[in-house]
Amino acid sequence: MIDFRSDTFTKPTPAMLQMMFRADVGDDVFNEDPTVNKLQNMLAEKFGMEAGLFCASGTMTNQVAIKCHTQPGDEVICDQLSHVYIYEGGGIAFNSGCQVKPLQGNLGRITASQVAEAINPKDIHKAPSRLVSLENTSNRGGGSCYEINDIHQIKEVCLENNLKLHLDGARLFNAIVAKDEDPKEYGNIFDSISICLSKGLGAPVGSVLLGKKEFIDKARRIRKVFGGGMRQAGYLAAAGIYALENNIERLALDHRHAQQMVAALKEKDFTGSMFPVETNIIIFEVKGKYSAKSLAEKLKENDILVMAISPTQVRMVLHLDVTEEMVKKTIQIIENL
């Protein structure tokens, strides 16, 4: 099977497993796991931020961050396609007692003027606007990337209005590699950043939340309350360290593979409109002789797995476990459909 459903389907390589086996561990609830501490420090340093916190998932890092930044009754501003809003089980309401003001952005990206307009006036009828949450790359936006200058402008609006700024950077390294950016620029702008190790970076588990030391101290307490205090988590953190050391630059290969697939798909008359492909995610309309479901079934007969994300849309995601040969084979099969 060639699995294009998601970059979460990657499995640890033998070399990554070796590193996990050999990890030096301790009780992380007591801050005594050297491998967890190393992972947190490595990422914090990469982004020029003060501290990091290893969590079980990207949902947890996002939800812990939102809880830290807000009080019940506050309002969180984000794009309507944001993972924090549509894919985290209503967690913003459930965990933080906040409401969301979802904005209609461009492929998951919002602008500074949209944020400025969305901020509630000081008025007892209104929920206090407290936090802006951005997503880069945008999952539901087809892996779209922000222009860093647009983020700087949003930060200006946040500073003027005393709002915190969070980044759901589940696939931030895809954006950084695609746009040849400096991670420290992100560290400079955001109050908190969540990074997934379990997507394109290829680790089996884990995300890291980054922020100022005081913020991370608070996040550590919230993580414990959420049941996320892990003990000898160094075995998992070791996979993250391996991923950071070996799997960042190679994301460019996934992006090249995505472009090769796009070229093949665009030749087919069942391919309708396609989101612009900037990184490793391809989302396109299916028309004519196939529906999204029947195209997915047809591909499955050829040992290729894709995801029908709506009755008319298919998603394909490139990642570590899709080799050049697999891309070639898939293109051949697409050509014959």
Ligand SMILES: *Cc1c(COP(=O)(O)O)cnc(C)c1O
């Ligand atoms: C995958 C993902 C997350 C985190 O998901 P988990 O399954 O909880 O790790 C967060 N945000 C975005 C944009 C994602 O794609």
